[in-house]
Amino acid sequence: MKTDQQGWQQRQRPPRLERRVDFEDYAQTRAFLEALAELSEAADLYPDISFGRTYVNLSLQADADATELAAEHNDLARRIDALIAPAPISC
Amino acid sequence: MKTDQQGWQQRQRPPRLERRVDFEDYAQTRAFLEALAELSEAADLYPDISFGRTYVNLSLQADADATELAAEHNDLARRIDALIAPAPISC
Numbered sequence: 066m067k068t069d070q071q072g073w074q075q076r077q078r079p080p081r082l083e084r085r086v087d088f089e090d091y092a093q094t095r096a097f098l099e100a101l102a103e104l105s106e107a108a109d110l111y112p113d114i115s116f117g118r119t120y121v122n123l124s125l126q127a128d129a130d131a132t133e134l135a136a137e138h139n140d141l142a143r144r145i146d147a148l149i150a151p152a153p154i155s156c
Numbered sequence: 157m158k159t160d161q162q163g164w165q166q167r168q169r170p171p172r173l174e175r176r177v178d179f180e181d182y183a184q185t186r187a188f189l190e191a192l193a194e195l196s197e198a199a200d201l202y203p204d205i206s207f208g209r210t211y212v213n214l215s216l217q218a219d220a221d222a223t224e225l226a227a228e229h230n231d232l233a234r235r236i237d238a239l240i241a242p243a244p245i246s247c
Contacts, residue, residue: 091202095193102186111182115206 073142080127080134082142086149088119097121100148108141164233171218171225173233177240179210188212191239199232 073082088094094116101121105111113124125142127134164173179185185207192212196202204215216233218225 091197098189098193102189106182111209113206113208115204117204118202 072146075134080132082123082125082134082138084123084142084145086121086123088121091118094119094121097148101145104141104144104148108137108144110137110141112141163237166225171223173214173216173225173229175214175233175236177212177214179212182209185210185212188239192236195232195235195239199228199235201228201232203232 073084075082086097088097098116098121113126115122123145125138164175166173179188189207189212204217206213214236216229
């Protein structure tokens with residue numbers, strides 16, 4: 066998996082976190098989307114996602130009337146990060 | 157499943173077919189994306205897709221240097237249509 070080292074970009078109007086991830090092939094892209102769907106359902110938060118064969122763009126938006134992102138958005142962003150670069154196994 | 161009755165829109169620059177589909181809930185959206193992934197792999201054609209909790213936007217683009225869509229793009233579009241509105245079972 067090739068990752069974008071920039072990580073999440075915070076943007077406004079509406080407040081949101083955006084991130085792009087690139088993959089080697091469609092199998093990797095699909096596996097990532099599948100894991101992401103599990104996280105979304107668990108958090109009951111559904112990012113706007115666009116993807117093609119080897120890329121995924123994520124946008125995590127604040128709720129309609131909110132002026133900033135909630136803690137749950139940041140939590141989900143961290144969980145998505147963990148999918149992209151799993152923590153090393155400590156022995 | 158709520159479907160957009162407009163079906164596919166043909167657009168240019170680049171030549172492409174676009175379609176939006178709306179769903180009742182995330183479970184339907186996810187099932188559609190899963191079936192779409194199977195079709196994409198079988199056809200070795202990967203539409204650009206954007207989706208949120210209850211919608212999917214599809215864009216099937218011609219190859220980089222092509223001036224029009226190939227038969228395989230139209231075939232995939234028909235197969236996607238079949239996912240959205242399965243043919244009635246004839247007795």
